[in-house]
Amino acid sequence: MQIHIVERGQTLNTIARTYGTTVNDIIDANELPNPNDLVIGQAMVIPIVGSFYFVKAGDSLYSIARRFGTTPEELARINRIQANQPLNVGFRLYIPPGRKRAGDFNAYVEPRGTTVAPALVASAREAAPYLTYLAPFSFQARRDGTLREPLLDNFPQIARTNNNVLMMVITNQENDQFSDELGRILLNDIAIQDKFLNNIVATARRLGFRDIHFDFEYLRPADREAYNNFLRKARDLFKREGWLISTALAPKTSATQKGKWYEAHDYKTHGEIVDFVVIMTYEWGYSGGPAMAVSPIGPVRRVLEYALTEMPGSKIMMGQNLYGYDWTLPFVQGSVARAVSPQQAIRIAAENNVPIQYDTTAQAPFFRYTKGGRQHEVWFEDARSIQAKFDLIKELNLRGMSYWKLGLSFPQNWLLITENFNVTKRTTS
Numbered sequence: 001m002q003i004h005i006v007e008r009g010q011t012l013n014t015i016a017r018t019y020g021t022t023v024n025d026i027i028d029a030n031e032l033p034n035p036n037d038l039v040i041g042q043a044m045v046i047p048i049v050g051s052f053y054f055v056k057a058g059d060s061l062y063s064i065a066r067r068f069g070t071t072p073e074e075l076a077r078i079n080r081i082q083a084n085q086p087l088n089v090g091f092r093l094y095i096p097p098g099r100k101r102a103g104d105f106n107a108y109v110e111p112r113g114t115t116v117a118p119a120l121v122a123s124a125r126e127a128a129p130y131l132t133y134l135a136p137f138s139f140q141a142r143r144d145g146t147l148r149e150p151l152l153d154n155f156p157q158i159a160r161t162n163n164n165v166l167m168m169v170i171t172n173q174e175n176d177q178f179s180d181e182l183g184r185i186l187l188n189d190i191a192i193q194d195k196f197l198n199n200i201v202a203t204a205r206r207l208g209f210r211d212i213h214f215d216f217e218y219l220r221p222a223d224r225e226a227y228n229n230f231l232r233k234a235r236d237l238f239k240r241e242g243w244l245i246s247t248a249l250a251p252k253t254s255a256t257q258k259g260k261w262y263e264a265h266d267y268k269t270h271g272e273i274v275d276f277v278v279i280m281t282y283e284w285g286y287s288g289g290p291a292m293a294v295s296p297i298g299p300v301r302r303v304l305e306y307a308l309t310e311m312p313g314s315k316i317m318m319g320q321n322l323y324g325y326d327w328t329l330p331f332v333q334g335s336v337a338r339a340v341s342p343q344q345a346i347r348i349a350a351e352n353n354v355p356i357q358y359d360t361t362a363q364a365p366f367f368r369y370t371k372g373g374r375q376h377e378v379w380f381e382d383a384r385s386i387q388a389k390f391d392l393i394k395e396l397n398l399r400g401m402s403y404w405k406l407g408l409s410f411p412q413n414w415l416l417i418t419e420n421f422n423v424t425k426r427t428t429s
Helices: 012-019 023-030 061-067 072-079 118-130 155-161 180-188 190-207 221-239 267-273 297-307 342-351 383-396 411-420
Strands: 002-005 043-046 051-054 092-095 101-109 133-136 139-141 165-171 211-215 244-249 276-279 316-321 324-328 338-340 357-359 364-371 374-379 400-404 421-423
Touching: 002 012, 002 383, 012 023, 012 043, 023 043, 023 411, 043 383, 043 411, 061 072, 072 092, 101 118, 101 411, 118 155, 118 411, 133 155, 139 190, 155 165, 165 190, 180 190, 180 221, 190 221, 211 221, 221 244, 221 267, 244 267, 267 276, 276 297, 297 316, 297 383, 316 383, 324 342, 338 342, 342 364, 342 374, 342 411, 364 383, 383 400, 383 411, 411 421
Parallel strands: 101 133, 101 400, 101 421, 133 165, 139 165, 165 211, 211 244, 244 276, 276 316, 316 400
Antiparallel strands: 002 043, 051 092, 324 338, 324 374, 357 364, 364 374
16 A cells, blocks of 8 residues: 655546556545545555555665565565666665554544434444444543443444444543542542442443443542552452453653643553553644644654553553644634544645645644635644554554544545554454
């Protein structure tokens, strides 16, 4: 599979001819929102087996082979050239598919309102073949130890059909806001805690959940050890049922990091107790802040490298956003950026006839446009940015990736999963 970046003057016809495929195959693979109006800088996935590399100045067969994890002799054999043959700039070399490794993939799905939107169900159906876990968000804990259930619609059936582990996401949310007081009660009042855990078990049995996932955020720093003890108790209970247990963690870079979001999340102890964690490595660029990449790869790497000092990579799932933001400039405190899918971002660039740029430091695409006399800046995800994250998962030997959240179209992501990984399917816990 090839990632192609549109250049000035290119059309789908010329691109298809370059790679020996068809226009329709490219349109279908990318669900192109702008097939007749490609944007300079737009990233597309070309659905071919393997990929092509076009020789650049300074390349040698040795350097190219090393880059792609093969040997000069193998590249020469496949391309029917001599191993010592000089390579002209622009010469096209075929690169065979690389080895895949196993990977776990999770996606949260968040129904809102009083009914589940058909588009959200369709998004779950599209993603489920590429997932290990499907995670309806969320079961909200109550102060008396009962649970407020989310709308589940067809999600359990979708999970069964696609051999996904159904993940029971439990939050300390009240009125859709994380509550430290609710957390305090659940973690310290043992009678309510026992009722809470018993209700979790009864609900998971009834609905078929096989991973119990705690997303407890903005806890009081004083409740750090209470949370650890609660997880030990929950683990022992759930293991008797044959279930997994997992947690969501704030993106820390040290054990002593200050701030209410961070202090009660004990990476080392969670790594010892639970089967895996989801680290929320996104929202550096967020709706209420200034324009920037949502998950720039440098900060993401620093969080994950710290996590590896506290737990094995086999327990770490990288959090990844399936969205971007459209900010109105100049940024004013209190303003809110509009969330956009990768497909929407491409459409906006096409409608405003502006090129898509790529920040190689953040490993993220962006562009600017003007509408109604106001300048906008859009940061989003594309095939390049998600491939950079997949490369980081493989480099650091992590368990896999967890997406927040379904419902935002990004077809290249799912294709690139299958190019890079054999998705784990867990028939038992």
